[in-house]
Every structure is written in C-alpha cells, then in structure tokens.
Amino acid sequence: MPTLVYFPVRGRAEAMRTLLTDQNITYEEVNAGPRENWVENWKPKMQFGQCPCYTDDDGFQLVQSNAILAYLGRKYDLYGSDIKQASILDMMNSAVEDIRGAYVRMIYQNYEAGKEPFIKELPEKLQPFENLLKPTKGYILGEKISWVDYNLFDLLDILIILSPGCLDAFPAVKAFYEQVLARPGVQKRRQTDHFKNMPVNGNGKQ
Numbered sequence: 001m002p003t004l005v006y007f008p009v010r011g012r013a014e015a016m017r018t019l020l021t022d023q024n025i026t027y028e029e030v031n032a033g034p035r036e037n038w039v040e041n042w043k044p045k046m047q048f049g050q051c052p053c054y055t056d057d058d059g060f061q062l063v064q065s066n067a068i069l070a071y072l073g074r075k076y077d078l079y080g081s082d083i084k085q086a087s088i089l090d091m092m093n094s095a096v097e098d099i100r101g102a103y104v105r106m107i108y109q110n111y112e113a114g115k116e117p118f119i120k121e122l123p124e125k126l127q128p129f130e131n132l133l134k135p136t137k138g139y140i141l142g143e144k145i146s147w148v149d150y151n152l153f154d155l156l157d158i159l160i161i162l163s164p165g166c167l168d169a170f171p172a173v174k175a176f177y178e179q180v181l182a183r184p185g186v187q188k189r190r191q192t193d194h195f196k197n198m199p200v201n202g203n204g205k206q
C-alpha cells in the first residue's frame with residue numbers, strides 16, 4: 001500500500017490526501033512527528049530533508065509536494081489529454097504555489113504584521129483565477145477533474161479560513177470551490193476525524 005509521511009497538519013499534504021481519497025486510492029498515513037522522531041528517523045531518509053514523502057506500493061519514493069501531486073496526476077490520468085492541457089495545469093499549479101508560498105511565509109515568519117496586508121492583496125491574486133475559471137464553467141480543464149484542481153481547492157480552503165468571504169467577489173472561483181467541495185470523495189475525506197481534528201499549520205496560526 002502507498003504511504004504518506006507527514007506531520008499531523010493540513011499543510012502541504014492535504015491536497016494529496018484529498019486527491020487520494022477522492023480517487024479511491026487506499027494509502028497509509030504515517031506521522032513523521034514528534035520532532036525528535038522526525039529528526040532521528042525520518043529527516044535523514046528524505047531526499048531534501050523535508051516531507052511530505054509519498055512511497056508508492058512498488059517502493060518508489062518521492063518528496064516535494066508539487067512533484068508528488070503531479071506524479072499522482074500522471075499515474076491516475078488526472079493530467080489532461082494532451083501537452084497543451086498538461087501545460088495549462090502546470091501553469092495553474094505554479095500560480096497556486098506562488099500564493100501558497102507567500103501564505104506559508106506569512107504564517108510562519110510574519111503572522112502578526114503580515115496577515116492584514118496579505119488579506120488586502122488577495123483580490124489582486126485571485127482575479128486571474130476568476131478570469132481563467134469563468135469560461136471553463138467547472139474544473140480547470142472543464143468537465144474532468146485534474147490534480148491541480150485538488151491543489152487549488154486546498155489553497156482556497158485555507159484562504160477562506162484566513163479570510164472568510166475572500167471569494168465573495170469571485171463567482172467563478174467560488175463556484176469552482178463549491179463544486180470540488182460537493183464531490184462525495186472530498187466529503188468522505190472531510191468527514192474523517194483525521195481531517196476534522198487536524199490543525200491547518202504547525203504553529204497553530206491560520
């Protein structure tokens with residue numbers, strides 16, 4: 001069975017947990033913590049000294065959250081139907097990562113002073129997603145869900161926690177979020193105690 005090694009937070013693993021559950025892929029969650037356990041037993045085994053780490057059932061081990069998501073996309077036919085669609089997904093995922101990276105820096109390094117400015121700048125960052133999602137009337141590529149939809153959904157999910165109502169001015173983004181949220185497999189993940197009891201980030205800020 002595939003394993004996912006990470007800390008008990010949503011962090012950089014929740015998008016892949018949602019993808020795996022929604023795609024009916026059984027996997028085992030392994031808690032890399034607490035800190036001493038991580039440092040002694042896990043960190044040295046990670047290619048870049050960090051997790052999440054996904055090990056497939058044939059032993060193939062991958063770290064770097066975006067690479068893991070893309071691997072799952074390739075493996076489970078969630079990467080579009082041609083190189084143009086795949087490249088649109090790469091573009092969208094890079095844009096998701098731009099916001100997530102800024103979010104992570106704000107949460108861990110500058111929460112008190114950085115939260116309000118971050119929220120103020122959100123509309124400018126969300127507008128391109130509104131423009132791109134409006135014509136698809138569904139997921140990023142239209143009718144079929146892709147690996148990037150799970151990552152974008154997870155990003156929007158944590159932005160709503162940070163700033164409830166931040167999607168109100170973006171009807172296409174909001175409709176996208178609600179469409180992913182309504183998927184039975186996504187609901188299945190969200191009904192678990194594992195999801196419900198888990199903090200968003202490792203420092204308690206959200």
Ligand code: 0HH
Nearest residue numbers: 007011012033035038050051052064065066202
């Ligand atoms: N570019 C990488 C990726 O996208 C970044 C991964 C990363 O930052 O996958 N990993 C962090 C954990 S994410 C890591 O491995 C933040 C979650 C914080 C949970 C706190 C639990 C504390 C227990 C130690 N960090 C550990 C490290 O760098 O040693």
